[in-house]
Amino acid sequence: MEPIISFENFGFQYFSQSKPTLYDINLKIYPGEKVLIVGPSGSGKSTLGHCLNGLIPFSYKGEITGSLKVDGIETKESNIFDLSKKIGTVLQDSDGQFVGLSVGEDIAFALENECMDQEHMKQTVQKVADIVDMGHLLKASPHELSGGQKQRVSFAGVMVDNVDIMLFDEPLANLDPATGKTAIELIDNIQRQYNKTVLIIEHRLEDVLYRHVDRVVVVSEGHIVADMPADQLMTTDMLPQLGIREPLYVTALKYAGIQVTEDMRAGQLETLTLSEEHKQRLKEWMAAGSPHVNQETPEILKVDHLSFQYTKYRKILQDVSFAIHQQEMVSIVGTNGAGKSTLAKVICGFVNEDDGDILFEGHSLKGQTIKERSQVISYVMQNPNQMICKPMIYDEVALGLRLHGESEDAIKEKVEHALKVCGLYQFRKWPVSALSFGQKKRVTIASMLVMNPKVLILDEPTAGQDYRHYTEIMEFLRDLNRQGVTIILITHDMHLMLEYTPHAIVINDGKKIGDGSAVDILTNEEITEAASLKLTSLYTLAQMAGIKDARGFVWHFIDYEREVVRTDEDKAV
């Protein structure tokens, strides 16, 4: 069979960069295959995608070496429009790529550009919308849709062109775990039913491997370093070394000293087979741990029967109560629109509660303005680019203090201290634009820390970050937490909950439906289902091994990872 995509000694260098982003790529993909492309941020995996769909070299200019053929066409001699007939691309940002004012229009966009007549177009749109289960919402506007629905619309918008190849660029980036799972199922069904060639670029490996993929291509520093089936990839130690997270159950097997082999079929949790010896090993490993203990500290923030609504009929928060203790690290989880961001806004005083009260160290915050509350509670938005407004790092961090009218001497001391805490001291004279995303995130945290808050609320601090940057940000937050700052994270990242926040609060439909340890929540089927979370694969693994106390197994994994593995890393540094 002829490959449908074939890279031969392919290389690419952006004109704006001094080094090539891709070197010497050799890769063949055959019709009907489903291939996952993984790699850490900056590895070149997105560039690879851009080369395929024609954004390179038509929108992003640069120099191409070697050859890339898509369905027999040499891409550099073709154009973006012809390529878009071969490869349909679903971009990462499902909101930004929603160009139409309604679902029907957005799906029709490619057909409109093809000058299809209206009657024919309406039929096609209806047919394709039905495939992704959006047929009843053709008139809905993007503001009325959830993240998952918007993504379905972008799937349809690409399928409508009847392309042979579908390219998904980080399809899971903005979805909660359960919606992500449905998206992977949908991609799988489309691929099987319509016999498409599917390429998925993603760094959330475990979530993609929920369904079968034929091959995993690993990209690192512009090279392809592995191209093998998932089962085989799991037997290597390559992923953690590159800063990509392995599926948690694979990590657990390795911690327990089990040599993962290809016969175990560890590529998917569903196909994983454990021998009696393996099960015994897992049990022994768990038994070696000590039972988990929690420490109590005084309450710092108490939310008492809080209710909030924008209009009479849209109740956003209903009778929510919980307590957060000093120096805790807490996650607030729930689906998009469940009310978790509103909760944070009420706590910060951006909007006022209709009922109930918020107590800080025992005193009510009622009547305190945003500015007053910001002395003790700080809010860090998801996207640092939305917060940074000064060109220089020092000025950005100093801004809050200057607005409060402090003297320059006092400001200098505080800013330098905050920069040291955030590991940015050596950059203090740099412009913000020279920093990476993770570093910018730190700048926004530093600019909040100078105000010396007792509580720091962060909205999705690690969204869109690969494992290495994720670990970097989270370890930094943990250090801050150890220095006495109470940290509240709004998230739907289950790994983050499990690994970093001993305490998790689950909000669903404006009500609190869970409040306890993250382990308890992620091993509780009822709560995970209601809140669009997933049971952690560790729990399933424990059940497979016949371990009765599956929760205890998850606890042990986390403790083990924290104590044994991280301390080893510290020693190594």
Added chain:
Amino acid sequence: MKTKLFDYIERDNFVYNLSGVTKLLCFLLLSFAVMLTYDIRSVILILVFSFVMLHISGIKLRQVKLMMYYTLIFLVLNFVLTYLFAPQYGVEIYGTKHLLFTFNARYIVTQEQLLYQMTKFCKYAAVIPLGMLFLLTTNPSEFAASLNSIGVSYKLCYAFALTLRYFPDIITEYHEIALAQQSRGLDLSKKEKVTTRVSNTFHIMVPLIFSVLNRVEIISNAMDLRGFGKNKKRTWYARRPLKTSDIVSVSVCTAILVGTLLMAAFVNHGRFWNPFVYGWL
């Protein structure tokens, strides 16, 4: 909510079902009619007509309350200022002087002045509901489609529809950024001096502009990847063929315009209706 201001909500009634171009044409025709004539009878006729249309369209009062409120303030202010600056302009126009009462030598109140100012008041009051009607009842995509059908470049038409598509998003983003900056101590309330407030707004604009630029890149990539700009022409999903009701509407509005012009030319002997010289009937 402010983001709802330009949010198009689909409804099924006579006004909504008209093509976007029809609504634009009617808006322009009636506005010309109102602008050209100073005959309060024609103006009131159009004023009543535009309010009837507003009623038929089913637009809720709360949707336009804020706009109505600002309009009213503007009209009243305009009324007062016109009098303050030119208390005898009516006399100049109509050529007669029917005194009602006197404040002092300069500020007198005449029937002529009252008629002139009432006419002007009604002229503004008639145009504004028409404008609202056009803005609120036109589906931007359908409008883009119909503009394209009368010969405007489709890229230009699409740019217009896209602006309306992303406008609410950008407003939401502005509010988000404003809140985050306020929590750092940025004061946007009226307690602060105007100059400080302006420079504080700047602190919100910088991140907003960067995020808008980022958005533009994503949209243009998404559009390129789906073949926008490939052909010289394109078809429209949202296009509505012109119907009898469209032709009737344009005809009615043309008739109104022609009627007012004829009135001016043959009955009123000029743009002004002058009852003081030619009698009240």
